[in-house]
Amino acid sequence: MKIGIAGLGAIGLHVAQELDRGGIPGCELAGISARNADRAAEANATLATPVPVYALNEIADHCDIIIETLPPQLFMDLAVPVIDAGKELVVLSASQLMGQQALLDKAAQTGAKILIPSGAILGLDAIKGAAVGNLVSVVIETRKPVAGLAKAPYVIDNNIDLSNLTEAKLVLGGAVTDVAKVFPANVNVAVAVSLAGYGTDKTRMEVWADPALEKNQHTVRVVSDSSDFTMTIQNRPTEENPATGKITALSVIAMLRQKTSVLQVGT
Numbered sequence: 001m002k003i004g005i006a007g008l009g010a011i012g013l014h015v016a017q018e019l020d021r022g023g024i025p026g027c028e029l030a031g032i033s034a035r036n037a038d039r040a041a042e043a044n045a046t047l048a049t050p051v052p053v054y055a056l057n058e059i060a061d062h063c064d065i066i067i068e069t070l071p072p073q074l075f076m077d078l079a080v081p082v083i084d085a086g087k088e089l090v091v092l093s094a095s096q097l098m099g100q101q102a103l104l105d106k107a108a109q110t111g112a113k114i115l116i117p118s119g120a121i122l123g124l125d126a127i128k129g130a131a132v133g134n135l136v137s138v139v140i141e142t143r144k145p146v147a148g149l150a151k152a153p154y155v156i157d158n159n160i161d162l163s164n165l166t167e168a169k170l171v172l173g174g175a176v177t178d179v180a181k182v183f184p185a186n187v188n189v190a191v192a193v194s195l196a197g198y199g200t201d202k203t204r205m206e207v208w209a210d211p212a213l214e215k216n217q218h219t220v221r222v223v224s225d226s227s228d229f230t231m232t233i234q235n236r237p238t239e240e241n242p243a244t245g246k247i248t249a250l251s252v253i254a255m256l257r258q259k260t261s262v263l264q265v266g267t
């Protein structure tokens with residue numbers, strides 16, 4: 001399988017390097033898209049076998065699977081041509097899939113597939129299983145170190161004082177659909193959880209500023225007619241982007257390895 005990677009930052013570069021060293025059987029890195037020629041050359045310089053550089057609207061012509069690890073505002077510039085070409089799109093900026101039913105409808109016509117890896121979250125398998133029965137409630141509670149939230153536009157615009165916190169403070173709670181409108185930078189994992197089961201209107205999200213934390217922490221609480229479960233993950237940040245957990249790139253690598261594995265584990 002020919003793999004393309006669009007965006008070579010905290011996630012994309014790690015996946016590119018793993019492909020380059022032959023760590024994903026059956027998959028070869030066939031092309032990259034970067035912000036500009038210099039960034040592409042920098043990325044290629046870290047690879048044993050440099051690869052062609054393509055524009056976001058060209059890369060699908062040269063690859064079977066295109067991995068989107070872009071700044072979220074560029075998502076559609078890549079997604080539309082990949083879906084039009086009927087290829088597989090691996091989406092990390094999951095928040096950008098909200099309200100994009102037209103993109104899914106187009107994929108159904110062209111034969112394209114949209115894959116959301118587990119990324120920085122856990123338990124999507126269990127939520128998918130429970131959703132085959134009846135979900136009663138799904139809540140994702142995201143707790144971030146105070147510094148990770150203090151500069152968010154919502155916090156500044158609403159004069160929410162996060163200085164000198166001695167205990168965790170609920171900054172905002174509500175349906176994922178509504179939280180996404182004011183916290184667009186923090187909802188990839190919440191949208192992934194929602195799309196696994198209960199949808200963005202019924203899945204509830206809480207965003208907490210927690211002075212006791214040094215890492216982002218996500219807790220998912222599910223009540224259903226088959227099982228009740230609570231799962232927590234604390235993500236060690238990448239050196240490149242403190243907002244992105246190291247496990248995210250590893251999750252993409254695991255997803256690609258699963259494509260050719262005779263043993264499939266999990267839903």
Ligand SMILES: NC(=O)C1=CN([C@@H]2O[C@H](COP(=O)(O)OP(=O)(O)OC[C@H]3O[C@@H](n4cnc5c(N)ncnc54)[C@H](O)[C@@H]3O)[C@@H](O)[C@H]2O)C=CC1
Pocket residue numbers: 006007008009010011012033034035036039056068069070071072074091092093094118119120121185188189192240241243244245248
């Ligand atoms: N689903 C999940 O669990 C997670 C999703 N994310 C999301 O994944 C996405 C990527 O995250 P990171 O790798 O941390 O971001 P990053 O900012 O480290 O990397 C983005 C890369 O895209 C490049 N870029 C900018 N303009 C470009 C263009 N026109 N064409 C091609 N490349 C361009 C940048 O130079 C940068 O190297 C973000 O939307 C982030 O929110 C992040 C963490 C977890």
Ligand SMILES: O=C([O-])CC(=O)C(=O)O
Pocket residue numbers: 120185186187188189190216217235243244245248
């Ligand atoms: O915890 C992380 O690594 C990323 C995160 O909150 C998100 O993208 O929603």
